[in-house]
Amino acid sequence: MNLNLKNKKVFISGSTKGIGYETARLFLDEGALVIINGRTKSSVDDALSKLNNKNASGIITDFLDDFQVEKLIDEIPDDIDILINNVGIFRGKNFCDETKEDWYDHFKVNLMSGVKLSKYFLPKMIKKNWGRIIFISSECSTLVPGDLLSYSVSKASVSVFSSGLAKLTKGSNVTVNTIVPGSTLSEGSKEFLSETAKRENKTKEEVEESFFKDVRESSLISRFLTVGEVANTILYFSSTLSSGTNGASIRVDGGSMGSII
Template sequence: MELELQHKTVFITGSTSGIGFAMAEGFLKEGAHVFINGRTQNSVDNAIDKLKASVSNANVSGIAANFKDSNAIEIIQEAIPQIDILINNVGIFASKLFEETTDTDWHEMFQVNVMSSVQLSRFFLPKMIAQNWGRILFVSSECAQLVPADLIAYSTTKTALLSLSRGLAQTTKGTKVTVNSLLPGSTLTEGAVEFLKDQASKDGKTEAQVAENFFKTDRNSSLLQRFAQPKEIADMALFLSSPLSAATNGAAIKVDGGSVPGIL
């Protein structure tokens, strides 16, 4: 399918690995100009090298900015005055029970997961409306609805993104700008691979056995019954970012393998 993304300018936060990296690769293959982002210049440079090796004639640039730092937004605003597509993908989490999660944990997760999206959207959305075309996508999570006991703070931030996304979508009425959110399920990112390796070593099992057990216990509601590949999440993001998705606005799209029960 031709997604009509040639020459579109895309900025993806948290895109040196995982789902963000898969999105960057997908946009580059469609002929877009992609700005990736990571916390350090080294991580950005390494990701750019990988993308150029993967996609011939890749039009990719990078910006090192750590969203825990209050200066991160200013760095990005100076480097990229205008874009067509904003993917708010960056996210951090702390796997702790509620009583163990400190105020610092809460503040850092809100700053990175929510406020970075608020600040970037506040900067880029008016420009998109002025040019009468644009896409903003918030990468939420199945945890926004499942809310695991050790991820209450993280889940709260991901739920906040759903309200932010829907609210901003309502400001685009009558324009060719859309704002949507994406809810990925358990995905085989680099972090998930490390989790499987570590757990397999501790339990004396294979990684495949650990993964199978994860979906029998932690995610037994999953219909997919396996980790999604980052590209499977990225493919949906590319469609929602394309001109072909013009009729989808203010939506929260699940790409969770059916892990969240219900029909809505």
């Protein structure tokens, strides 16, 4: 299968680690020109040296800082073909302990990063009559945990925004789709497994097993997804081969959400 991604210009927000990093790696394997992003020079430099590919470059931007986002929009090349709105933060807290800042921060990073970048790139993509905008939501937008309310609401808003944005592509070869991952073994999840295992004097395998028994019992694969499983899906829906799909939510959730579409 030829994804026709050679020389496509790609920007991936939040991509020094996890799903974003793996997506960058796969795009580079396909010959795309990829700009990665993270908050610090050291994390961006580390990721670039791991990627070790002349087609990779980086932009340091913290999406919590409006000034840095304006600067990013000034610096980033105009002719991005594929925008992956991947950056996402989550702070697990009881609702009553969540502060106003927790709510604002989740919306600023998880939703507004994609709103601002789409506002900049969508008209340019429409003008050249080709482009892909992908949003990364979460199974938490539907399977809402009581201790992840601001995260889950922000992710639901990402899905709604993406669906509405797709309407603006009517009659063009630009598509806007949402990828909805389930629990995925990114750096963050690995840390969670290790810390819980240590605290509960269990192995990581035991913690994973009880997570899928007690918290995500609806998961059909009953294990964490790999970052590669999510990134492969992102690549397909970024490619020319996916031209028939627009305004869709695509689940890579191991069956956890259980809906028929």
